Amino acid sequence: MKDLTIASIEALPVSFPLRQAVTQGLGSVTKRDTVIVKVTTVGGLTGYGESYNGRAPLAVAATVNTTLRDLLTGMDAAATTAVWDVFERRVLANHGTCAACVCAMSGIDMALWDLAGKALGVPLYRLLGGSAREVPAYAGGFALGYAAPAAVADEALSQVAAGYRAVKLRLGDTLESDAERARALRAALGSDVGLLADANCRYSVSDVRAMLPVLAETGAGWLEEPFPPYQDRSWRSAGSITADVLPLAAGENCYTRYEFHRLLDAGAVSIVQPDLSRCGGITEALRIAALASGAGLPVCTHGCHTGLNFAASVHFLAAIENGWYFEADGSTDNPLRTVACSASYRLSASGTVTPLDGPGLGVEVDEDYLRAHPLTDGPAWH
Numbered sequence: 576m577k578d579l580t581i582a583s584i585e586a587l588p589v590s591f592p593l594r595q596a597v598t599q600g601l602g603s604v605t606k607r608d609t610v611i612v613k614v615t616t617v618g619g620l621t622g623y624g625e626s627y628n629g630r631a632p633l634a635v636a637a638t639v640n641t642t643l644r645d646l647l648t649g650m651d652a653a654a655t656t657a658v659w660d661v662f663e664r665r666v667l668a669n670h671g672t673c674a675a676c677v678c679a680m681s682g683i684d685m686a687l688w689d690l691a692g693k694a695l696g697v698p699l700y701r702l703l704g705g706s707a708r709e710v711p712a713y714a715g716g717f718a719l720g721y722a723a724p725a726a727v728a729d730e731a732l733s734q735v736a737a738g739y740r741a742v743k744l745r746l747g748d749t750l751e752s753d754a755e756r757a758r759a760l761r762a763a764l765g766s767d768v769g770l771l772a773d774a775n776c777r778y779s780v781s782d783v784r785a786m787l788p789v790l791a792e793t794g795a796g797w798l799e800e801p802f803p804p805y806q807d808r809s810w811r812s813a814g815s816i817t818a819d820v821l822p823l824a825a826g827e828n829c830y831t832r833y834e835f836h837r838l839l840d841a842g843a844v845s846i847v848q849p850d851l852s853r854c855g856g857i858t859e860a861l862r863i864a865a866l867a868s869g870a871g872l873p874v875c876t877h878g879c880h881t882g883l884n885f886a887a888s889v890h891f892l893a894a895i896e897n898g899w900y901f902e903a904d905g906s907t908d909n910p911l912r913t914v915a916c917s918a919s920y921r922l923s924a925s926g927t928v929t930p931l932d933g934p935g936l937g938v939e940v941d942e943d944y945l946r947a948h949p950l951t952d953g954p955a956w957h
Contacts (some may be wrong), residue, residue: 576694578620584683587611587641587942588632588950589915594908597720600747600775602956603854604717608632609880610850611945612639612682616652620693623940624685625883627853629674632950642666649681652690653942655858661682667831670700675797677855679829684856685887689840692935698890699937700930703861706893709927710901713741713771714790714918716879720903721748724759731760731768734890734905737945740926741769741796742905746786747777754789761793771900773799776828780812791820797846799824801840814843822846830856832862839870846899850877852884862893863883881911886938890930915942948949948952 592606610626626635646665650658660678670676692699700707714734719727719742731742744760746753761770770793778786778801790798798817802809804825815912817823822845829835830853838844848866849860864874867888872899877887885904892898902919912919920928931937 577620578616579620579690579694580617581613581614581648581650581652582617583638584644584648585613585681586626586636586682586900587613589634589911589945589948591719591948592953593912597717599720599745600777603954605792606955606956607880607909607950608676608950609911610639610682611881611883611940612686613942614683614686618692618888618909620690621651622688622690622935623883623938624682624687624689624851625881626678626858627850627880628955629853630954630956631701634675635678637949639683642685643679644719652687655684655687655691655696659855661860672830672834674830674885681852681854681856684858685851685883686938686951687787688857688887689935694935695700698889698895698930698932699857699935700890701896703850703890705930707932708893710889710892711741711896711930712739712903712922712926712928713743713769714739714903714905715743715796715902715906715945716906716909719743720745721752722821724756728759729757729762732763733765738922738926739903739905741900743771743773743902746772746774749814750782750785753786756787757793757795767795770794771796771799773830774801776800776803778802780809780816783813784816787817787820792847795821797822797824799848800828804829810841810843811848812839824875827853829854829941830861832866833862835863835866838871839866847872847873848876848877849874850884851887851891852878852880857887860891860893864897868895868897873897873899876902878902882916882938883940885912886919886931886936889928890936893930894939894948901922903928913942915944
């Protein structure tokens with residue numbers, strides 16, 4: 576086997592403008608910012624990962640290119656647990672689970688797993704003890720924003736025509752508009768397509784109480800992130816309100832197993848949603864999945880940017896015993912998935928995806944294309 580000592584670590588921050596702005600509870604988004612991480616070994620192997628931008632892609636990229644590069648260069652790329660332990664002792668111990676540091680580590684960790692698979696010539700899901708099983712997928716990402724109800728319904732129908740058996744509806748607008756969109760979507764989809772609701776941390780407890788009858792009427796499969804993960808009191812209150820009607824889902828905004836442990840301890844969340852590009856990477860996601868398994872809870876991944884994170888998420892879900900839904904990219908305007916890399920998943924006629932069979936993540940990256948689209952000034956969200 577080639578020498579797997581880490582020779583270099585490099586962050587590539589990139590931006591792609593959207594053809595049309597999309598409005599959700601988070602605001603209006605006009606571009607996609609993300610950070611691709613490239614790790615190269617002494618033996619010449621290269622692995623790629625994705626770091627979530629955390630609304631601060633320059634900070635994430637700088638953390639990769641300074642602190643973490645200095646700390647991890649020279650370590651064994653295959654020793655992912657040891658690498659993560661160094662990160663925890665030398666970074667988290669002093670700074671806590673701050674977003675930029677954990678997002679930066681997430682991309683490095685993903686790249687290390689990509690490298691390990693390439694070194695052994697096996698796909699990631701086999702390294703993780705999984706199989707090439709089918710994973711149910713739903714249409715998420717930047718799709719289904721605050722458009723007119725008829726337009727949202729038309730978009731959802733196009734996703735169903737593509738093969739998806741579940742779609743995500745964005746809440747967090749006015750309660751009247753949220754209810755109107757939910758009813759329009761259910762009427763258009765019929766009863767055999769799953770409807771998942773995401774409030775993007777824009778609800779209050781009273782909003783949850785007011786919207787609950789509508790979600791029950793439309794057969795919503797879950798209510799995702801009505802509040803930020805740190806609002807423990809709101810989660811406890813909402814959990815008691817929704818307990819007999821529908822489950823609450825959260826996790827995309829949590830960093831490391833420690834924050835997930837707190838989330839699960841609150842007892843309100845029934846569906847756990849780590850994002851591999853921000854929770855700490857694949858190494859930490861496996862620990863989070865174990866926490867959820869111990870609590871008897873399913874895991875559904877969150878993802879919305881590059882094919883690297885999408886591919887890694889399918890591998891991960893196919894390898895854990897409590898894996899459930901894969902959040903696919905429902906948008907048609909995402910060159911980070913369709914151009915910057917090879918296909919990261921393929922949707923079957925029954926609405927499922929299977930992990931790629933190529934070594935590592937199984938994704939080829941067009942590095943020239945990424946370097947031709949460097950990070951642009953200004954925020955992505957307004």
